[in-house]
Amino acid sequence: MTDSLLSGPEPDPAGDAGHAGAPPRVGFFTDTSVCIGCKACEVACKEWNALPEDGLTLTGMSYDNTAGLGASTWRHVAFIEQSAPQPPVPAPEGRTVLPLAEDADQSAGGDLRWLMSSDVCKHCTHAACLDICPTGSLFRTEFGTVVVQEDICNGCGYCVPACPYGVIEQRPSDGRAFKCTLCYDRLGAGQEPACAKACPTESIRFGPLDELRERAALRVDQLHAAGVPQARLYGHDPADGVGGDGAFFLLLDEPEVYGLPPDPQVTTRDLPAMWRHAGAAALSLAGGFALSFALPAVLRGRGRR
């Protein structure tokens, strides 16, 4: 147990987890600048993974009635309405723009800016849920992703508050914890995950993480050059608090606007310090009692003298 395995850059999490000759680490790059909020990813995920219905409610949150990620929602499309001009987002390179879309006036919305973003489990390099799982139910796959083994999970619920993104959750009707598997079954068959397959605008891109990071850096430069200074990557940096995300994003506003933490930290980074303090506290407890037994005896001895 070294510090580099608890926090900081870790180039090969699958290898460190004991997978010899693992395939390259894969992940998602979600480019929210081309998301149209169709929710095909949500539907494809529910269908492929046979996730149960988890509430048909009207939230009053724009077009978002899914509300957030949870035990039975592994892709969630956020809708954010802002009173700001729509930025001139260019089409990604190599994309054919149909004549109809070419004619559409991007500023037709006036002063309404609509941000849409498909959120998902981040498959962290340093995954707190995996670190703290007491049963070993959560594990690192050969693809570098993080998956729950449902035949082992006993529903202790410890992973739920450990996740700095609020992704994993216990299903009340079941008791066990569930989250995105990055379609582990499809990856094993050489297929891309259902959400990426279904995304009509390629806002969700699946592939080897190194390639996705290169592609994302180019896309941010393209957006900055086109006059969209708000574009920024989120979760792409291997030096960040979780060692970089396996699923990272291009955002058009600050992360917290999308419900994402601005600077998440893997909680186990501080675990060595916590164990040291717990050890010192345990010794103080024993020492306190030793003192309590010694002190009255000493005082009584003096009183007799």
Added chain:
Amino acid sequence: MTGPDRPGDRRTRRSRKGEELMVPRAEFASYYGRPVIKAPSWSARDIAGYFFLGGLAGAGSVLAAGAQLTGRTTLATGMKVSSLAAVSLSAAALVHDLGRPARFGNMLRVIKPTSPMSVGSWLLSGYGPAAGAAAVCAVSGRLPRAGAAATAAAAALGPAVATYTAVLAADTAVPAWHGAHRELPYLFAASATAAASGTALVLAPPRETAPVRCAAVLAAAADAAAMRAAKRRLGMVAETYRAGRAGRLLRGAELLLGAGAVTAALGARRSRAAAVTAGLALLAGSACTRFGVFAAGIASAQDPAYTVVPQRAAMNPSGGPGPGPATDRPDGRTEQQASD
């Protein structure tokens, strides 16, 4: 909530009714005011109750060993029985809180130092039988040597059982717990000592409880000091320790522990009634500390401010503008500040 917050609106935190805001106002953005992290679905009765009972059991075993070494037999037997009862109830609470109670055995499937819950499961599976053997030998009077060995083993593991639960809570993304990860183990050690001392004052005759009275005073003082240090470290997140249910419980804990320690120090030597009163106050105070810390954690997880504002503050320690290209916003809105 009266209505959804608009995402991206900079919400200014207002002080709640009758409570003074302890830190400067900070603006932050959120997604319709929804929490960023998920609060644990643990029930307060089971898990805060376990924090209390585990502390009572662990510290009680240390007290029992001290009493046995110094020939205080009533105290020793009483604490052994109380530790066995507390650790049995703990195990029941822990199994009851599982989403799949029938799979509790999976807790011993692996040994994982990165999981405080795994470490705790192994600790309890060593400590529980030791505490049980110590109590059975003391009550039956059989196998005194085995009883002494079990008493020593329980006393060796007891302090760890009493304090590891602080790591269990702190090793999460819950701001009120993780932010206080340096102080919580000491707070839990003090609270456990108070609970064990309280039980001892109720169970043992005054002629045997001189060390217990001393420990009670130490525990109350250490509890207050650790809680003050935790609040100082937490900054704006300390609001969750002062407001609402957590605030009421923790103020109650302070009063009960103070009153219990004073009564124990001044009255418990002569009057059995005063000793029992002091003991019950210490027990109640210890329970209030654990349920209060638990409630503060839940409150801090449910409000995105306690996740977003401290993270922003850590990113911009100078309080300067946020990172990167967002500073020149085309919409003219102010760049959000971590805190003023």
